[in-house]
Amino acid sequence: MKKNVQMPKLGEQMETGVLAAWNKEAGEVVKKGEVLFEIETEKVVSEVESMESGVLEEVFFEAGDEIKVDEIIAVINCD
Amino acid sequence: MKVFDSTNTDVYFNLAMEEYLFKNCVDTEYLLLWKNHNSIVLGKHQNIFEEINLKAVEESGIQVARRNTGGGTVFHDEQNLNYSFICNSEGDGFADYEQFLIPVIKALNEMGIPAVKRRTSDIAIGEQKISGSAQTVKKGRVLHHGTLLYNSDLSLLKNLLKTTTGKITSKSVKSVRSDVTNIKKHMTDQSMTMAAFKDTLLEKLLPDGIEKVRLTEEDIQSIQALADEKYSQWEWNYGQSPKFSFEKESLVLSINGIKMPIDVKLEIIKGKIAKAEAIVDGLANAELEETLTGVRYGYREILHKLDETQFNKTAQIKIDNLTNCFL
Numbered sequence: 001m002k003k004n005v006q007m008p009k010l011g012e013q014m015e016t017g018v019l020a021a022w023n024k025e026a027g028e029v030v031k032k033g034e035v036l037f038e039i040e041t042e043k044v045v046s047e048v049e050s051m052e053s054g055v056l057e058e059v060f061f062e063a064g065d066e067i068k069v070d071e072i073i074a075v076i077n078c079d
Numbered sequence: 080m081k082v083f084d085s086t087n088t089d090v091y092f093n094l095a096m097e098e099y100l101f102k103n104c105v106d107t108e109y110l111l112l113w114k115n116h117n118s119i120v121l122g123k124h125q126n127i128f129e130e131i132n133l134k135a136v137e138e139s140g141i142q143v144a145r146r147n148t149g150g151g152t153v154f155h156d157e158q159n160l161n162y163s164f165i166c167n168s169e170g171d172g173f174a175d176y177e178q179f180l181i182p183v184i185k186a187l188n189e190m191g192i193p194a195v196k197r198r199t200s201d202i203a204i205g206e207q208k209i210s211g212s213a214q215t216v217k218k219g220r221v222l223h224h225g226t227l228l229y230n231s232d233l234s235l236l237k238n239l240l241k242t243t244t245g246k247i248t249s250k251s252v253k254s255v256r257s258d259v260t261n262i263k264k265h266m267t268d269q270s271m272t273m274a275a276f277k278d279t280l281l282e283k284l285l286p287d288g289i290e291k292v293r294l295t296e297e298d299i300q301s302i303q304a305l306a307d308e309k310y311s312q313w314e315w316n317y318g319q320s321p322k323f324s325f326e327k328e329s330l331v332l333s334i335n336g337i338k339m340p341i342d343v344k345l346e347i348i349k350g351k352i353a354k355a356e357a358i359v360d361g362l363a364n365a366e367l368e369e370t371l372t373g374v375r376y377g378y379r380e381i382l383h384k385l386d387e388t389q390f391n392k393t394a395q396i397k398i399d400n401l402t403n404c405f406l
Binding site: 020040044046 | 123147148217251321
C-alpha cells in the first residue's frame with residue numbers, strides 16, 4: 001500500500017514550512033519513527049519522523065523548498 | 080531544572096554536550112551555561128561556503144562549527160555567554176520563543192540592563208542586538224539556546240566572512256547581518272567580570288534556588304566521542320551544506336604579463352565538487368575539470384590540486400591567483 005507524506009502543521013499560525021533537509025533519499029528503506037526530513041521556520045529546526053515503514057518511493061520536493069501545509073511531499077510504499 | 084555550568088571552552092565539546100543532554104537524558108530539564116574559545120558557529124541548514132571566507136578561515140585556524148538549531152552564523156569568544164534551556168513542552172511540538180526570552184530579558188532588566196525583545200528571537204538594547212537565539216524540537220522536547228554578547232571582540236570576525244565576486248546559487252538558510260553591541264558597555268558597574276555577570280544572571284533566572292549538576296565520567300566520555308565523531312568532522316561542518324552552484328569570471332595576469340580570462344562553473348554537492356567547468360581563453364580545459372572533480376571545496380584542497388596540473392606548470396599564473404578563480 002502506498003502512503004502519502006504531507007507537510008505537517010506544527011503551529012496554529014503555520015501556513016507553509018521550509019523543507020530544510022531530507023534525512024532519507026528516494027529508494028531508501030524507512031522505518032516508522034525514523035527522522036524522515038527536517039523543517040526550519042523562524043530558526044526552529046523540527047525533526048519530522050516517519051509514520052510508516054516502507055520504501056521512500058517518490059520525493060516531490062528538494063531541500064530548501066517552501067511547501068504549503070498538507071501538501072504531499074513524498075510517497076512511501078509500505079508493501 | 081538542573082544547571083550545568085560548562086568549564087570546557089571547546090565549541091565541538093559544548094555542541095556535543097547539548098545534543099547528548101537533549102537526546103539522552105529525556106526526563107531531565109536543564110539550563111546550560113557555556114562559553115567557546117574563538118569560533119564561528121553556523122545554523123544547521125546553512126551553506127558554510129556561502130558564509131565564510133574559506134581562505135581566511137583556513138589560514139586563521141579559527142574553529143568552525145555547525146550547530147543543531149536553525150538560523151544564521153554567529154561569532155563566539157570567551158566574552159560571549161551562551162545559555163541553553165532543554166525542556167519538555169506539552170504543546171504540539173512547535174516551540175515559541177517568548178517562554179524562554181522573557182525570563183532572560185527580565186533577569187537582564189533586574190541587573191539594570193535595558194534589554195528588550197526584538198523580532199522573533201533577538202534581544203536588543205535600543206536598536207542594537209545583544210542576543211540571538213534558535214531552537215530545535217524533537218517529539219515535544221525543546222532545545223532553546225542563545226548568545227549573550229558580554230564583551231566580545233567582534234573585530235576578529237570581519238575578514239572571516241564570505242566575500243567573493245563569484246555568484247553562489249542555493250536554497251540554503253541565509254544569515255541576516257545585524258548591528259550588535261556588548262552588554263558590558265551598558266552596565267552601570269563597569270568592573271563586573273564575565274564570571275560575575277554569569278553568576279548574577281543565574282541567580283536572577285532561578286531565584287528559588289539553583290541545583291547545579293556535574294557530568295559523570297561516563298557522560299564526559301560519551302560527549303567527547305560525539306564531539307570527535309560528529310561535531311569536529313568535515314563531513315558535518317562542511318559536508319552537510321545544501322548543494323549549490325558557483326560561477327565566476329576572472330581575468331588573471333600571468334607572470335609574463337599575459338591576461339587570461341578564466342570562467343568557472345562548479346556544482347558542489349555534500350561539500351565536494353561534483354561537476355567542474357573551466358573555460359580558459361574561450362576553451363574548455365579538460366585537465367582542470369578532471370583534476371577538480373570530486374575534490375573537497377576549500378582553499379588549500381583546490382590550491383594543492385591545481386598546483387600539480389600541467390596547466391599550472393605552463394600557464395605561469397601565480398597559484399594563489401589561479402585558486403581564487405574557483406572561490
